[in-house]
Amino acid sequence: MNNIYRMKYRSVIVTQRGSSEFLQVVENFLRAPHPGEVRIKILSAPVSLPDVEARYGRSPFKLKVPFVPGYAIVGDVDEIGEGIQNFSVGDRVAALTVFGGYSEYIYLKENQLVPVSPTLDPAEVAPLILNYIVSYQTFHRSARVNPGDKVLIIGASGGIGTAFLQLGKLANLTMYGLASKSKHEVLSDYGAMPIDYRSQDFLEVIRETEPGGLDAIFDGVGGDYIRRSFSLLKPGGTYVGYCNPQSLSGMFRYLGLVLWLNLLPNGRSAKLYGTGISRFNRQPFLDDWATLFNLLEAGKIKPIIAAKYPILEAAEANQQLESGEVTGNIVLLGSGAI
């Protein structure tokens, strides 16, 4: 047997549902990629709220414990299996993995990979693969925003929220954002009007400032916000929800509410992110990631990275995200990117 296959690599697994203390480092044997598979040495992976929600089991489709969390990765192709056509050893790639990213290595199918320029910083590419694609597609595919549109971002200080702020400034939108008072500076930096959801009535503030109503609302929090914020839209305005409904029953309730809002004869519409973007057609994703990579290369966007941790310190990184004190993104780094 080749010596490399006595080598081990480490991953971080969820050992049971609950807090970040249930994230544990484990060792695995490195193996050759199967036919059609590529082995990737991971350079960076975002720590996202969906990772935390998956650990607690707060999602409509629960992952079976134990599992390796990690919704996205950036890395270098380390070995290719039989039949790989479009990638070679040494290529820089990214992938939306949904799970598996908290690891030194990952095995993926060729059709999951996105080519990435090696000139880009892997730490800055990581947030583009999840948070920025959600923001970009919500703006440009779900709501189809136009310059000058007046929009509200519910959850404007987080990973997706700060992506909205940067992309919204580029799209010349007039932005209002809900966030904790301590994080208002970042909203103002990108030209958004901050509203403190704890001490201010956002309905009152926006009705007073925009009596004609809003063109679009982007909701990453859900719950009561759906019905309440919908009333702020002008006729023809669009609500787009991208929050996690937390459970299967929550998902059906959310879908039902969206259907019901669309039946109201007021010209406003409600959508969920992902509607109209087929998971089976990767082309819009590849096109949008390419656009985001170009914006990053040109310095037009720059993900706010609140903290970077070595991959094996994912537990500490998760704890920080859960503290609620993070503005922007947290990124894990592999040994090749530290």
Ligand SMILES: NC(=O)c1ccc[n+]([C@@H]2O[C@H](COP(=O)([O-])OP(=O)(O)OC[C@H]3O[C@@H](n4cnc5c(N)ncnc54)[C@H](OP(=O)(O)O)[C@@H]3O)[C@@H](O)[C@H]2O)c1
């Ligand atoms: N549909 C998809 O494909 C997809 C993909 C990724 C994520 N998501 C979902 O998107 C949501 C946001 O994810 P994220 O990564 O941006 O999370 P995050 O970085 O943790 O940010 C959470 C945001 O929500 C705000 N917030 C929390 N409680 C609030 C409340 N009661 N009222 C108003 N704002 C509140 C926070 O504001 P402060 O911190 O300022 O208090 C912060 O801006 C999650 O539900 C996640 O599951 C969906």
